[in-house]
Amino acid sequence: METTPAGPRRQEPIAVRARYVFPVSSEPIEGAYVVVRDGRIVDVCTTRPGVDRVIDLDDSLLLPALVNGHAHLEFSDRTEPIGCPRMPFVDWIRAVVGERRSHDRSGRSSAHAIRIRGLAECRASGTAVIGEIATRPWPESADECGDDPAPIVVFREILGADPAAIGALRSVAADHLAGRLPADWIAGLSPHAPYTVGLSLVEDLCRMAATRNAPVAMHIAESPEEGMFLRDRSGPFRTLLEELGAWHPEAWRGGIRAIDYLRALAIADRALVIHGNFLERDEIEFISERRDRISVVHCPRTHAFFGWSAHPVRAMHARGIRVALGTDSRASNPDLSLFADARRLVHRCPDLSPKVVLRMATLHGAEALGRGSRWGSIERGKRALFARIRMSERHRAADPHALIWESEGAASLFDPSRAT
Ligand SMILES: [Zn+2]
Known part of the structure; x- marks a missing residue:
């Protein structure tokens, strides 16, 4: 049985907004919100969700870990x-x-x-x-x-x-x-x-x-x-x-x-x-x-x-x-x-x-590796752990995927439940 990374106490949902969210299983979304709760993704949406806490990563691209x-x-x-x-x-x-x-x-x-x-x-x-x-x-x-x-x-x-x-x-x-x-x-x-x-x-x-x-x-x-x-x-x-x-x-x-x-x-x-x-x-x-x-x-x-x-x-x-x-x-x-x-x-x-x-x-x-049901994309039910890439400038590209690899930035792991 999988454990809940955040522990047994049910947490309040958190929304993370990024300049681009790359679900991988679908096309990238500009300015999207990813809503997470108890270490899981519960929603991906384009309008601000009704949650108390929004982490704004407007300087970043958000990928699955x-x-x-x-x-x-x-x-x-x-x-x-x-x-x-x-x-x-x-x-x-x-x-x-x-x-x-x-x-x-x-x-x-x-x-x-x-x-x-x-x-x-x-x-x-x-x-x-x-x-x-x-x-x-x-x-x-x-x-x-x-x-x-x-x-x-x-x-x-x-x-x-x-x-x-x-x-x-x-x-x-x-x-x-x-x-x-x-x-x-x-x-x-x-x-x-x-x-x-x-x-x-x-x-x-x-x-x-x-x-x-x-x-x-x-x-x-x-x-x-x-x-x-x-x-x-x-x-x-x-x-x-x-x-x-x-x-x-x-x-x-x-x-x-x-x-x-x-x-x-x-x-x-x-x-x-x-x-x-x-x-x-x-x-x-x-x-x-x-x-x-x-x-x-x-x-x-x-x-x-x-x-x-x-x-x-x-x-x-x-x-x-x-x-x-x-x-x-x-x-x-x-x-x-x-x-x-x-x-x-x-x-x-x-x-x-x-x-x-x-x-x-x-x-x-x-x-x-046999972990596709929980990892590898940003979808409901998957684990809420992400790769974050900070952008030094507001680049634009016809294909947002190009931004990931053209940026000078490095990837880091982003866990919303541990973000301050
Ligand atoms: Zn080897």
């Missing part, structure tokens, strides 16, 4: 990405493994504290729901995140292909799905990537997720080297796995492609394909045919960090695929502002309309 479809908050203590821009992807993975190992040894800060720091950064930049990949249990108790205002979908990362360890990995996944999380949070599974988890274990995990109606997220087709490895078990990933003592020939038979992993994900009730940078035409078609259950998460600034060729986001959108946006982590992105990632997409893909990108940054993410 943003949704970050893919994050690894455990890197949130980094001040800059690992490695350098355009470095070979496998070298970056090698550096991440080294970083994780030294981090584990030094124990310089608890994983929980680092995640809380990342969570605060997401909240400060207008993000509500987050699809988080967790390499260890989090939170360790249901009350650890205090009064944080929005849910997290915690995908427990499963990584490894040693046949002797498969039983233990399955237990980690089962324990996570059976564990307790704070109210509104969702438990999911994340087999890491095709070059670290064999196909049969991914199929097992997706069957396990399906029995609990849990979502699955997996990095797929992130680099061209991944396709080489799956095809004939060769290339830099094979070298890396051998270096790390993680090469297990039984796990990868060769002669497979990303689509084989997509077929495994299709076993789950809800799946998120993370990145999908190098998916081929038939693979995009496969997702399109199952677009009610399989979404893609594009991480624009991480994509740029590696200097990949253009993402097939336009082809996916044209095929009706739900594309959400993610920040990925501070290991490949300078910060955790989903708004900054969306703005980059608008500027780099002018043939994707500002309106479409707004939907990707909000409703698509909420639906991909």
Whole structure:
């Protein structure tokens, strides 16, 4: 059961007026009022409602709180990405493994504290729901995140292909799905990537997720080297796995492609394909045919960090695929502002309309994560948490959506019940 964020005492309704309100589910409205009560939206109207308190945000655009479809908050203590821009992807993975190992040894800060720091950064930049990949249990108790205002979908990362360890990995996944999380949070599974988890274990995990109606997220087709490895078990990933003592020939038979992993994900009730940078035409078609259950998460600034060729986001959108946006982590992105990632997409893909990108940054993410009934748009019954963008000047535009991305302002989270 969902809790009322404002607590059990019934509050007086509050109206918020903004220069533009962007419901996402319908066209933007100039000078509209959003009426909220007990943490929920109760009305959106164009004339002043009969309430005692009106918060006037005439200098601001009001959006639904943003949704970050893919994050690894455990890197949130980094001040800059690992490695350098355009470095070979496998070298970056090698550096991440080294970083994780030294981090584990030094124990310089608890994983929980680092995640809380990342969570605060997401909240400060207008993000509500987050699809988080967790390499260890989090939170360790249901009350650890205090009064944080929005849910997290915690995908427990499963990584490894040693046949002797498969039983233990399955237990980690089962324990996570059976564990307790704070109210509104969702438990999911994340087999890491095709070059670290064999196909049969991914199929097992997706069957396990399906029995609990849990979502699955997996990095797929992130680099061209991944396709080489799956095809004939060769290339830099094979070298890396051998270096790390993680090469297990039984796990990868060769002669497979990303689509084989997509077929495994299709076993789950809800799946998120993370990145999908190098998916081929038939693979995009496969997702399109199952677009009610399989979404893609594009991480624009991480994509740029590696200097990949253009993402097939336009082809996916044209095929009706739900594309959400993610920040990925501070290991490949300078910060955790989903708004900054969306703005980059608008500027780099002018043939994707500002309106479409707004939907990707909000409703698509909420639906991909299974939270579309409560988040992602400004509609009656949805949660009253917003992304606010202050405008420095009274710009006008033929399409109000353009104002969102053209403004110099940053997004921040706005909770009317806490506004003074
Ligand atoms: Zn990732």
